[in-house]
Amino acid sequence: MDGSAAGRWPWILALDMHGQPYRWMSWQTACHYYARDMVAWSIGERHFLIHGGVCRMTGQRSEITANSIIAIKGRAQRADFLQQVPPLNNRELFRRDRQLCAYCGQRFAAAALTRDHIQPVSLGGRDTWMNVVTACRACNQRKGGRTPEQARMPLLYAPYVPNKAEYLILCNRHILADQMDFLTRHLPRQSRLRLTG
Structure with a gap:
C-alpha cells in the first residue's frame, strides 16, 4: 500500500507483551514503534508496506512492513485488564x-x-x-x-458490561478479518457480539 491511501487504511491492533489487546493505533503510530524497534512480535494475515523518504547519501527509499496486529515491547497489562469496565457512551x-x-x-x-x-x-x-x-x-x-x-414494557434483552475486547470491536467500524478473529477469542461466552454475522 502506498502512503497516499492513508485515509483508507485500517487501524492496527496493539497488544501488550502477553498478547492482551489494549488499543487501536494508526499506521503512523505503528511505524513509530517499528522504527524504534519496539515491536516485540506481530501476527495477522495483512501486511502493509509503508514507503518513507529517500536517503540523500544512498538514494534508497526507506520502507517499513507493518502487520495488522502487533505486540509492543515493555507493555504488560494487569491480569484483569480485559475485565475492566470501558467508558459508557x-x-x-x-x-x-x-x-x-x-x-x-x-x-x-x-x-x-x-x-x-x-x-x-x-x-x-x-x-x-x-x-x-x-x-x-x-x-x-x-x-x-x-x-x-x-x-408494562418488558425488556426484550438484558444489558451487560462489555469487556475490553468487546469494546475494541465496538469502537472500530473497519476491523480486518484477522483482527476480528483475534478479538473474538477474547470475548466472554455470553457476548452478543458472538452472534453477529
Whole structure:
C-alpha cells in the first residue's frame, strides 16, 4: 500500500507483551514503534508496506512492513485488564445492543435511538452499562420516568458490561478479518457480539 491511501487504511491492533489487546493505533503510530524497534512480535494475515523518504547519501527509499496486529515491547497489562469496565457512551451502547430497541425489538439508525435508564435516574438509577439499554425515541417517551415493570414494557434483552475486547470491536467500524478473529477469542461466552454475522 502506498502512503497516499492513508485515509483508507485500517487501524492496527496493539497488544501488550502477553498478547492482551489494549488499543487501536494508526499506521503512523505503528511505524513509530517499528522504527524504534519496539515491536516485540506481530501476527495477522495483512501486511502493509509503508514507503518513507529517500536517503540523500544512498538514494534508497526507506520502507517499513507493518502487520495488522502487533505486540509492543515493555507493555504488560494487569491480569484483569480485559475485565475492566470501558467508558459508557451512546455510540458503543447502540453497537452493543446492535441498534435494537430493547422494548419494541426494531432496528433503527443511530440518530433515531436514545439511551434509556432501566431504573430511571429520577428514581435513583445510575448511568452504568447494567442500567442502560438502547431504546427508540417513541418507546423511551412512552416509558417515561418509570421502570419497565411500571410502564408494562418488558425488556426484550438484558444489558451487560462489555469487556475490553468487546469494546475494541465496538469502537472500530473497519476491523480486518484477522483482527476480528483475534478479538473474538477474547470475548466472554455470553457476548452478543458472538452472534453477529
